Amino acid sequence: MAVTMADISHLRKMTGAGMMDCKNALTEANGDFDKAMEIIRKKGQAVAAKRSDRDASEGCVLAKSTGKYAAIIALKCETDFVAKNEDFIKLTEEILDLTMAEKAADLDAANSLPFGDSTVKQAVVDRSGITGEKMELDGYGFVEGAKTAVYIHPGNKLATIVAFNQETTDEVAHEVAMQIAAMNPISVDAASVPADVLAREKEIAADKARQEGKPENLIERIAEGRIHKFYKEVCLLEQEYVKDPSLTIAKFLDKASKGLTVTGFKRVTLNED
Known part of the structure; x- marks a missing residue:
C-alpha cells in the first residue's frame, strides 16, 4: 500500500515524530495507523531502555x-x-x-x-x-x-x-x-529550613569552632552565631535584596505593602x- 504525504502528515501530527520516521512506520505497518503508532512507541521504549543509565543534564x-x-x-x-x-x-x-x-x-x-x-x-x-x-x-x-x-x-x-x-x-x-x-x-524563612539541613549546619559550625581552638564552653554560642549568618544567606526573607543591600527581602516587601x-x-x- 502506497503511503501518501497526507498519511505521513497525519501520523506526524498524532505522534510528533519526524516525517521520515512516520513514513517508515507507515510503510512497515502497510498503512495501518494503529500499528504505525505502536512501531514509533516501541522505538521510544527501546531508546529509553538502552540509554537509561545516561545523564540527562x-x-x-x-x-x-x-x-x-x-x-x-x-x-x-x-x-x-x-x-x-x-x-x-x-x-x-x-x-x-x-x-x-x-x-x-x-x-x-x-x-x-x-x-x-x-x-x-x-x-x-x-x-x-x-x-x-x-x-x-x-x-x-x-x-x-x-x-x-x-x-x-x-x-x-x-x-x-x-x-x-x-x-x-x-x-x-x-x-x-x-x-x-x-x-x-x-x-x-528560618522556621522553614529543613531539620536535617539545620542539624548538619550546626554540626559544621561547631566543628569549625573547635578546629579554631575556641573554648568548649563557648562552642554552642559561636555555632548559633554562625547559624544566624547561615539564615541570612539561605532564607529568602532574610537575604539582602540584590538591587538594594540596605534592605532585606522582608523589608523590601513590607515597604511595598504592609504585611506583604x-x-x-x-x-x-x-x-x-
Missing part, C-alpha cells in the same frame, strides 16, 4: 502563572541541541499547560496525566524514540497564593515561581522571583549553582 525549564496559581517543570534530555529544538520546547509547554489545568499534586501525578492516547510519561518515552536521547520529566512543583509570579531566565535552563499572601504589583512580584533565581534560597510576605517558592535549574 540538559533540557528545558518553563513556568507559568494564572494569577493565584503557578507551576514549574523541567523536561530533561542529553544534549543542548535537542533542548533547543522547537518540538521539544513545545512538548514541555504542552505538559506544563496540562499539569496546570489538572493541578497535578506531584511529579508522579504529572507523569500519569492523560496525554494524547496515553500518558505524559509515555509521551516523553515516545519522544526519546524520535530524538534518540534519554528524556525525563523532572523538577515539577507549584505554588498558590493571593498573587503568584514567575521568572524564566533566557535559555530556558533556570526558572522560578513564587507565591504571596496578598496582592501586590507585577513589578514587586517579579523582583522577588528574580531574587530567588539569583540568590538560590533554600527556604522562605512570601508564602512559598520553587526554583528549578539545569545549571551548576
Whole structure:
C-alpha cells in the first residue's frame, strides 16, 4: 500500500515524530495507523531502555502563572541541541499547560496525566524514540497564593515561581522571583529550613569552632552565631535584596505593602549553582 504525504502528515501530527520516521512506520505497518503508532512507541521504549543509565543534564525549564496559581517543570534530555529544538520546547509547554489545568499534586501525578492516547510519561518515552536521547520529566512543583509570579531566565535552563499572601504589583512580584533565581534560597524563612539541613549546619559550625581552638564552653554560642549568618544567606526573607543591600527581602516587601510576605517558592535549574 502506497503511503501518501497526507498519511505521513497525519501520523506526524498524532505522534510528533519526524516525517521520515512516520513514513517508515507507515510503510512497515502497510498503512495501518494503529500499528504505525505502536512501531514509533516501541522505538521510544527501546531508546529509553538502552540509554537509561545516561545523564540527562540538559533540557528545558518553563513556568507559568494564572494569577493565584503557578507551576514549574523541567523536561530533561542529553544534549543542548535537542533542548533547543522547537518540538521539544513545545512538548514541555504542552505538559506544563496540562499539569496546570489538572493541578497535578506531584511529579508522579504529572507523569500519569492523560496525554494524547496515553500518558505524559509515555509521551516523553515516545519522544526519546524520535530524538534518540534519554528524556525525563523532572523538577515539577507549584505554588498558590493571593498573587503568584514567575521568572524564566533566557535559555530556558533556570526558572522560578513564587507565591504571596496578598496582592501586590507585577513589578514587586517579579523582583522577588528574580531574587530567588539569583540568590538560590533554600527556604522562605528560618522556621522553614529543613531539620536535617539545620542539624548538619550546626554540626559544621561547631566543628569549625573547635578546629579554631575556641573554648568548649563557648562552642554552642559561636555555632548559633554562625547559624544566624547561615539564615541570612539561605532564607529568602532574610537575604539582602540584590538591587538594594540596605534592605532585606522582608523589608523590601513590607515597604511595598504592609504585611506583604512570601508564602512559598520553587526554583528549578539545569545549571551548576
